[in-house]
Amino acid sequence: MAAKNREGGSQPTINDVARIAGVSKKTVSRVINGSPLLNEDTRKRVQEVIRELGYVPNPQARALALRRNFLIGLVHDNPNAQTVLKVQQGILEAIRDTEFELVVRPVDRGMVNMLDDIRQFLERQRLFGVVLMPPISENDSLAELCRQIGCRYVRMGSAELDDPTNMVASNDREAVRDAIRYLIGEGHRRIGFVSGPHGFRSALERRLGFEEALEEADLKLPRSMVADGNYTFESGLLAAERLLDLSPRPTAIFASNDEMATGVLQAARRRGMDVPRDLSIVGFDDTPIASHIWPPLTTVRWPIATMARSAALKLTVSVTEGEQEVDEPSMFLSTLIRRGSVAAPPHN
Amino acid sequence: MAAKNREGGSQPTINDVARIAGVSKKTVSRVINGSPLLNEDTRKRVQEVIRELGYVPNPQARALALRRNFLIGLVHDNPNAQTVLKVQQGILEAIRDTEFELVVRPVDRGMVNMLDDIRQFLERQRLFGVVLMPPISENDSLAELCRQIGCRYVRMGSAELDDPTNMVASNDREAVRDAIRYLIGEGHRRIGFVSGPHGFRSALERRLGFEEALEEADLKLPRSMVADGNYTFESGLLAAERLLDLSPRPTAIFASNDEMATGVLQAARRRGMDVPRDLSIVGFDDTPIASHIWPPLTTVRWPIATMARSAALKLTVSVTEGEQEVDEPSMFLSTLIRRGSVAAPPHN
DNA sequence: TCGTTATGGGAAACCGGTGTCACAAGCAAG
């Protein structure tokens, strides 16, 4: 029993520290948690022992006693690796130097009992809170589920779908409107649009931005100028083929994300068209690929990492800052990044 | 006290189940853990109550009592989002339907006290085990650290740097040798090589594969045919510029990863060269970008997700399978994927 | 009939922390 802390491999516990320092567990606990009513000498002595033993509090025991753990979950069904990783980065930045950790949980979009799966995850792990990434964050039932089982959550999305304390949103609609305005300003009159998948709020918002800009400029375009995509490279390629088959064909195409924009570029290249001379292209997201293809893609930069960071802060701030609600913004502005894929339309 | 399980929001505990089912905690515990010495009636009754209450065991309490938790860590400093995400996918696949969860921990490569940072992470969280991704997995001090503090680990890498139980490796060297053989077979005699950064084992192995293939074919190339890169797009572009400035210039370039290969493609394009007519290019990794650029990139596919899955299984199998060591392989084969970026060299 | 053994299940300790409350010491005020 006296040699308890010498057992091979096992880490020292608060009892070991208390015994060696000649104080009670509680006092050690006070030192760890920085309680103000502590004799300076005692604190020093205990800290000395802690350092000597290399004592680290057991997070599981702590979580049990506090009835709360320090795990933030990231639930997502987003297929884009860049985006997912940026979100992870953002969250990690927010919880750096705190005792929180990040647990990732991708879910299958198609799965029938996806909600059950997530419910199980949340109930089993009893996470401190979860960040919900688009597109699954747009699912109101999921938010309702979180509320039901009493799990804090913050949704990331392209519109304000929830209370500001549970939401970080980007202004996709306005950003796209600006992008289309820019194309119109460059002289384009026939602008194709590659949409995101049906049922995605981001797809809808971007589409609405497109339509608002056209309306604003009093530009009437045939329905055929809008082609459906689903955020994948291939769908962008196919959509572009349809658009470029039109006569007269568009002089510019806005794709609702970069991956599809890359597909559009591919389609143009296959027809021997030069970008931007024969066709201007604008994407959305500003993923790394946007600046690595030729010509570099004019695109809308979506401050995804910042949003994720803010989302995580919203979750954790109640703990780290006490009651003082440092209010994180809930709206984030996307901006147009002008690169080389847009030019004035060709004379015809 | 009788209404304990009715408190708003808080989940029912094993005590609630025991009380309502009219048995002891221990019996409930036995039901949960599938103990064989249990009356079938008792089991049924307890299970009924569990279902009724929606009882879920508290993982923190469980972890505390078992002196072991169910978190797998992923420590990485890999800048490539695709790769990192594939590794995450692989691990998650391995722990699907188990009680394990994945905690991610990116670290800054440059940080001076990186090892201290990781040590803190491991000691604080007391993870069940960690998967170490390249390039940080090549760091022997890190492995030593894990051993020291008694944390299970599996390293992913491009050579067998550790005991097979702690290692999953890919045969980069042979894969590159095959790729170069293929180029030689197509008629190339002047082959440029864009290396990965110094000090990376994967960079070294790929380089060695290149040299072995040359030697095999009795091909002597000037030192200038090897240009240094650091796995980034830009470095690939710069390296290619140097190689293409040579006279005579290479008719084919092998880049040690796809991102640099994309840079090489860019450099060729800037000079008005046609790929593969004027220059053949081969990459490594088979990231999505490889098939999204034009021409689609011939590259080496590295079974990264499979390796990660295997790594996670190696960690967890001791628990899930009892003593029966289902031995996961520790070597994984990379294979050449032939696409459109290689052709016979131009006649000159 | 009586020990002996196998089986099902409970009481209590334990894992490693935190919360509550009591209490002692020191000191100022009455």
Add this chain to the structure above:
DNA sequence: CTTGCTTGTGACACCGGTTTCCCATAACGA
């Protein structure tokens, strides 16, 4: 010299599980 308050500390219960040990009961053989 009390009284009352502040400050520092410890004893003990508790969080929600698992483990150890032990007992009650039934079945069995002698």
